[in-house]
Amino acid sequence: MAHEEDALEHERASWKPSPGLAVAVPDPVQNPGLPPHRARMTDKDPAAMTRAVRTVYTLFYLSLAGSIWATAAYMLFPIESGRIVDIRNNNLFIGLGIGLALLALGLGAIHWSKAVMSDKEFIEPRHATRGRDATREGAVQAFRDANEESGFGRRTAIRGSLIAAVAASILPGITLFRGLAPHSDKSTEEGALAGDPVALLKQTMWKEGERLAHDPSGEPIRAADVTLGSAVHVIPESLAELGHSEGYLEEKAKAIVLLMRLLPEDLPAEYNNLDWAYDGIVAYSKVCTHVGCPVALYEQQTHHLLCPCHQSQFDVSRSAAVIFGPAARPLPQLPITVDAEGYLVAKSDFTEPVGPSFWERH
């Protein structure tokens, strides 16, 4: 290229074939060279060239029209009435305008270069990967000179202070990002949990005496109101009082429960811990033990629960045992009973962490 007259000359001069591996064939493949040049229609026919030029500037004007239309559509289709169809029209017409503007611009540019710009083949040789020895020595000398003139190697006081300053410059970043992580506050019980993800995953809002309540209203549920065949979506009663800024979603994600009532003969004692059920009513965590999707597809006749994400199936009549799919463990069961007023309450928190596996689960 420009800086070297024959780029490959010095490599060719120094190259020796590797001994023993080269196979000399009597009819080596010949370099076929470039295919013959084929003139385009626009080169042969002036009318075709005129047409191509017209196509290109028509595309550019179309692009211009698209941009103007997108600007106009922003004013013609405002999102002001609050109706959903307005958002749809606004998005549609602005999108069509911008889409046309960019697409026509691109098509025009490509068509210009393919049909109108000059069409000549030429070979652009690669330059050598390895520089000439003189070039390489020059580069080393440049570094040596720079070191000499700046005194970087000689003035150790400056060098040391520079390295220390650069190293220290990342410290604020580390401090700031570390502050984003949850921190424990040993003075309160909740604060102590905050910085400990393992402890956080091992407990939920459920505790002894916590009433089971409807999701999302928070109305407590009486045992007598849970009928055969029903599936009730349940949250802890005190969760409904939490605001969204007070960790409502974080707590709900762990504490959601599905409540079902089965006939006593559908809950055989050899497969179920009947101490944790109340009169055929059972409550299971809705968080799948595979990767944590909400499992709530309850079939009231087969008593199977299906997880919609990966098709794990749990058998509610057998302690929510896994009967199909990738889940590794049964759904955790919430031990329940009734209080003096007949409302369903938890006997305790879940006795194992809900949801998918994590490193320090056991």
Add this chain to the structure above:
Amino acid sequence: MASKTPRRSSGRRSKWATAALIGIGLLVTGGVYAGASAAMAATETPTAATQLTVDDGKKLFQANCATCHGLNLEGTNDGPSLFGVGELAVEFQVATGRMPLQMQGPQAPQKPVQFTQEQIEAMAAWVQSVAPGPTYPDDEVLDGEGDVANGAELFRINCAMCHNVAAAGGALTEGKYAPALTETSPLHMYAAMVTGPQNMPVFNDLNLSTEEKRDIISALLFLQENESAGGFSLGSLGPVSEGLFIWIFGIGTLIGITVWITAKSN
């Protein structure tokens, strides 16, 4: 570009003759078929039934349902007893065509309805008179004037995991499925919640209050009546249909453009 083909004076048919002949033939066939099927449909429409009594309902039930459900709703080995299912269950199962069952299987599919509304109501009245159960709701519950936002939230919590957030239906285990609710009438939405047909859990008034059911029905009617804000819904099936669409048409277009960019102009 003006055609320079000279008009033929005689003998040869025009090149459009074949197409015109086929077009006329198709139109005539289609017209006759449409007329004939309209006439058939007209003759099939039953004459307006006079008031059917509970006794007529009993006879209809015993003639059409008793093989599986027993002469007095007691059930047989082939079908469950109907004690306590109520008139609403009869309305839901028969008026959506699920009953009479066409064959034993994982789930009763919807079919063309086999009875007139009068016959269904007569059967429902008889079933209700033998062993009472859930009854028809007030019109107000079905009016679609409830709180749509609250209904949509309740739908997402209680129903969407099986029926899909856009009520487009979804698969369950072993061949069972939750049907799409995009065509379902308000009465049948209500009836399904109250009676819990087949494997659907029961959402009676102790689980979802009548007012909450009204909200859910309103939300579903809103979905039925309003077009999708996002343009083509592609069946509202989420990544399955949308992914397929973009893989075929989006990537297909990209490949086409790439081929055009790299081809030499001729």
